[in-house]
Amino acid sequence: MAFNGGKTHMRRKLSAGVLMALVLLIPAAPAAAQAETSGLDTACQTVERKLYTDIRELVTIDPDTAADAEILVVAKQILAAAKADSLPVLPRAMQERLEGTAEDLRAFLKKGMNTAWTADLRISVTRTLTGAGANVQAAAQKVLDNGTIDASLAYLNEGLYAARALDCASQPTPSATPSATPSATPSATTTATPVPSSSASADTPDGEGGGLPLTGADTGTVAGVGGALLLLGGAGYLIGRRRRSRFVA
Template identity: 55%
Template structure:
């Protein structure tokens, strides 16, 4: 009974150890979409995992390989492959073997194409040009070369051609509203009380009128 425990441990390690590098895929620092320094996302070349002969390998070896591919596809956030691989693992051994032989490459290539297109959304001119070149090539090697290196080279060029974040973030000074002459001048004081000028004028007129009446009255008396 003792040999069963080490065998079980080795089987568990066969599933877990190969998957560990795929989960922690990260490359040298690069620039993200916001032109900030971040770790590169490195897409795994799944072909390197296929080290067995799918025609002659045992069902156990095929399942180990399928789990390794599932871990790598999940770490890369691929669109379709993780779900299809899990579906095949839940099914019959013959179906899993057939999928690995015939459909794995096509499904993986389609997911890489989708990943390339996603990087081109709202991207700069250099990224779009490099991404389109990879799409036009259409091979897995071109997709991987772009996603793992070409994308970051093109993004660095786009970020270098853009204004620095501080300049682009600060809003352009809006023209100050023109101040009219009436508003720029000192505000006029409100007119209060009686107008002194008119009072003086009226008083002078009354005095002159009174003086004239007095002179006329004196003349009549004389």
């Protein structure tokens, strides 16, 4: 009897140790499934891929024979993975079962979980059609027609990025020449406006400032005035001489 009691005690300790190890693995399981891999987004920019967890791999127990504590640990692992993948249906459904009885949770793991998860994957595939190119649209539609979990996961983790790479490669490369030419042309071909010379230097009374000599009608006027002055001067000289001769006589 004592031996049997000791074996029972050892089994309880072993179960408690396994339970503690599983609890510690809860936050690590989704992180391990999310491998860091690069891919292209809808704008053809390189980003880190969003990799979806295969939740079936988290169910490492037989829901029919597992203890309630083991069912609870697995359910929490699945909930953490579903939240990390931003799934809309499964996290809410799992949380409701966690708040219910152990039998409800066990039944959900056996059947309801895959139903909710399949709906989530289908929604995730449909979301990739927003702004998608021809290759992504064709690949996504093929998966939606198939409807299986394996096809959805393969598309979301690999096929989507392969199809998007084809769409990005088929886009024409924009040329920088048209945008550069208009901005450079006006500055290179602009005709300099001649600056008019100041008229002050030509109009100065003393002739300084480098003005051009007077020609045409202005020259004739000056010559006429000069001739008249010479005649008046000669006449004045003769009149003065005659007066002087009379005075001497």
